[in-house]
Amino acid sequence: MTTPVLAVEGLDVEFPSYGEAPVRALHGLDLSIGEQEIVGLVGESGSGKTTLARAIMQLVPPPGRISQGSVSFEGRDLSKLDEEQLRTLRGRAMSMVIANPRSELNPLLTVGQQIGNILKYHTGCKGRELRERVIEMLKEVRIPDPERRYDAFPHELSGGMAQRVVMAIALICNPRLVISDDATSGLDVTVQAQVLELLKRLAERHRTAMLFITRDIGITAHFCDRVAIIYGGEIMEIATRARFFANPMHPYSVLLLAAFSHNPKLRSYWLKEGEAAAEARPAETGCPFAPRCVRVREHCRSVHPELRELEAGHHVRCHFPVERRA
Amino acid sequence: MRLLSYLGQRLLFVAPQLVGILFVSFLLVKLIPGDPAVLMLGPFATPDGLARLRTELGLDRTVVEQFLIYLGNVVQGDLGTSWQTTMPVTSDLAQRFPATLELVTLGLLVALAIGLPLGVAGARYKRGLLRTGADYYGLLAGALPDFWLGLVLIYVFYTMLGWAPAPLGRIDFAVIPPEPVTGALLIDSLIAGNWEAFRSAAGHLVLPVLTLGLINAGPILKMTQATTERMLDSDFSRYAELCGLPRKVVVAQALRNALPSVITIVSVLYGFLLGGAVLVEIVFSWGGAGQYAVQGVLNADLNPVLGFVLYSAVLSLFIYLIVDLLYFLIDPRTR
Numbered sequence: 100m101t102t103p104v105l106a107v108e109g110l111d112v113e114f115p116s117y118g119e120a121p122v123r124a125l126h127g128l129d130l131s132i133g134e135q136e137i138v139g140l141v142g143e144s145g146s147g148k149t150t151l152a153r154a155i156m157q158l159v160p161p162p163g164r165i166s167q168g169s170v171s172f173e174g175r176d177l178s179k180l181d182e183e184q185l186r187t188l189r190g191r192a193m194s195m196v197i198a199n200p201r202s203e204l205n206p207l208l209t210v211g212q213q214i215g216n217i218l219k220y221h222t223g224c225k226g227r228e229l230r231e232r233v234i235e236m237l238k239e240v241r242i243p244d245p246e247r248r249y250d251a252f253p254h255e256l257s258g259g260m261a262q263r264v265v266m267a268i269a270l271i272c273n274p275r276l277v278i279s280d281d282a283t284s285g286l287d288v289t290v291q292a293q294v295l296e297l298l299k300r301l302a303e304r305h306r307t308a309m310l311f312i313t314r315d316i317g318i319t320a321h322f323c324d325r326v327a328i329i330y331g332g333e334i335m336e337i338a339t340r341a342r343f344f345a346n347p348m349h350p351y352s353v354l355l356l357a358a359f360s361h362n363p364k365l366r367s368y369w370l371k372e373g374e375a376a377a378e379a380r381p382a383e384t385g386c387p388f389a390p391r392c393v394r395v396r397e398h399c400r401s402v403h404p405e406l407r408e409l410e411a412g413h414h415v416r417c418h419f420p421v422e423r424r425a
Numbered sequence: 426m427r428l429l430s431y432l433g434q435r436l437l438f439v440a441p442q443l444v445g446i447l448f449v450s451f452l453l454v455k456l457i458p459g460d461p462a463v464l465m466l467g468p469f470a471t472p473d474g475l476a477r478l479r480t481e482l483g484l485d486r487t488v489v490e491q492f493l494i495y496l497g498n499v500v501q502g503d504l505g506t507s508w509q510t511t512m513p514v515t516s517d518l519a520q521r522f523p524a525t526l527e528l529v530t531l532g533l534l535v536a537l538a539i540g541l542p543l544g545v546a547g548a549r550y551k552r553g554l555l556r557t558g559a560d561y562y563g564l565l566a567g568a569l570p571d572f573w574l575g576l577v578l579i580y581v582f583y584t585m586l587g588w589a590p591a592p593l594g595r596i597d598f599a600v601i602p603p604e605p606v607t608g609a610l611l612i613d614s615l616i617a618g619n620w621e622a623f624r625s626a627a628g629h630l631v632l633p634v635l636t637l638g639l640i641n642a643g644p645i646l647k648m649t650q651a652t653t654e655r656m657l658d659s660d661f662s663r664y665a666e667l668c669g670l671p672r673k674v675v676v677a678q679a680l681r682n683a684l685p686s687v688i689t690i691v692s693v694l695y696g697f698l699l700g701g702a703v704l705v706e707i708v709f710s711w712g713g714a715g716q717y718a719v720q721g722v723l724n725a726d727l728n729p730v731l732g733f734v735l736y737s738a739v740l741s742l743f744i745y746l747i748v749d750l751l752y753f754l755i756d757p758r759t760r
Contacts, residue, residue, distance in 0.1 A: 156667060158666065160663075187669060190670070194668065194669075195667050195668075197664060197667075203661055203664040205665065205678055206661070207678075207757065209757075216670060217668050217669075217670070220669070220670050220674060252757040
């Protein structure tokens with residue numbers, strides 16, 4: 100077996116909270132991504148998606164910290180690397196496409212400078228060659244009139260344009276892994292579709308693997324080789340795209356899919372009544388999803404379920420997985 | 426082009442702004458107790474003589490009339506005479522204002538040279554000796570009075586060690602000062618190629634400049650540190666880090682984004698120090714503009730005070746204009 104591009108094993112990330120037990124943002128998280136594979140990670144706000152992205156980059160915002168487990172990139176355990184070695188990986192071998200890029204780009208630097216800086220500080224490329232490669236990249240992310248946009252400032256860009264700039268930044272060094280963190284969430288739906296299409300094409304062309312983090316399970320259906328569902332900092336279900344959409348087994352996965360359904364009966368069946376359920380925090384003991392699960396039983400509240408492989412390549416963390424109706 | 430129209434607008438308002446500033450300070454100066462006529466003629470003046478002098482000075486007219494007469498003279502370039510020095514205020518200030526400017530400019534340059542790097546270092550290393558040192562320095566510089574520091578420096582470097590020249594003015598009495606061109610001794614002696622004067626003037630500048638620099642580095646340091654730190658915590662810095670840019674580059678970018686605040690504080694300090702450096706000027710017998718104005722206030726000698734206010738106002742407006750230009754240069758969003 101070849102080494103995966105990314106292997107996350109048993110990862111725990113904690114945020115200390117004063118006077119109480121630390122808050123666990125991620126708990127025993129396993130995830131691996133093979134070469135050129137696109138894995139979709141779906142979860143709601145607060146489920147630990149962004150924390151995972153940051154933990155992979157070894158940049159958990161302080162005071163949070165990785166308390167257990169490991170992240171390996173191309174077989175190298177990242178916790179064993181020093182800060183300088185990590186820095187040379189970030190942005191070069193593994194890079195990130197972020198959401199709301201207009202507030203994340205440096206307001207005082209031109210588009211060309213910001214893309215160019217990545218290339219300059221990672222490869223030492225400079226001068227005319229730098230400019231040419233940046234403009235080449237701008238063309239690749241379909242920015243019209245790249246020569247002129249090269250000198251544009253972030254506040255002069257539209258949201259979709261800024262998103263393309265961030266993609267150019269992520270891809271200019273031909274990374275092995277791109278993490279897209281809810282990247283298209285700030286865009287209009289029509290622009291979103293274009294940008295997604297482009298991102299997928301670029302990933303293919305640059306032969307890069309991708310962790311595609313999103314709140315929108317619908318996107319993963321078009322986009323990903325495998326789909327993972329995260330809730331309360333744990334993977335609830337992970338399967339190939341075909342298996343997942345044909346046969347979702349975790350009640351939370353079904354809830355996410357039902358939310359898109361046109362069938363109101365289906366929706367109301369899976370959605371637990373009452374505001375308390377909607378706002379319930381993931382349970383500390385037993386199954387984290389138990390407070391919101393319509394199928395919850397006594398067993399779920401006391402015993403923490405393991406991630407089990409129920410079909411080949413289809414793992415589910417549920418004591419009583421949903422059976423497909425014949 | 427927005428820059429040009431902006432500049433035009435600013436310049437259009439300079440004249441009314443100056444008249445306003447002059448009017449307010451005219452009223453305030455008139456509120457100072459003390460009759461110039463009495464002070465000028467001394468204790469043995471006759472009531473007749475006083476009345477005649479008051480008429481001569483126009484003191485028997487209303488304040489508004491007096492102001493209009495003064496304004497008319499100012500427009501013609503006549504700021505009146507100082508009865509203390511018996512010289513026209515313009516020629517007094519031509520000599521003293523450059524002295525203050527030279528002192529304050531160099532003082533602020535030194536303050537920047539100390540405050541900026543320390544502030545950036547403090548923002549970069551949130552813990553450690555450097556940060557602690559920067560914090561204490563900021564505290565100390567804010568707490569120490571500048572004239573006291575000046576006296577300590579004089580005591581150590583003149584009285585004890587004898588390294589510094591006597592704190593009596595801007596140049597040795599024995600040295601012939603260069604022909605005034607700009608009024609700044611360093612520049613003038615360079616123009617004249619007079620090395621002896623240059624060396625002497627520079628020597629006399631060291632302690633007062635150091636005094637102003639060490640004290641005013643405090644607010645510059647605080648501002649630099651706070652703003653740079655905020656910029657380092659902001660989204661674009663975290664993104665730059667995520668992109669694997671070297672820490673040095675991330676800090677440099679944060680500093681660049683913090684620069685407008687630093688420029689603002691420097692410009693405020695500049696305007697303030699024109700008059701605020703007076704205690705340091707007195708300690709070093711500098712003969713600067715601040716000293717001149719204070720003496721005017723103490724002796725109900727109005728023309729020097731108003732002249733000083735006018736010069737300072739013009740200079741402050743000029744400085745704020747430059748500050749705006751710098752903002753334009755630094756931040757593309759303002760263009």
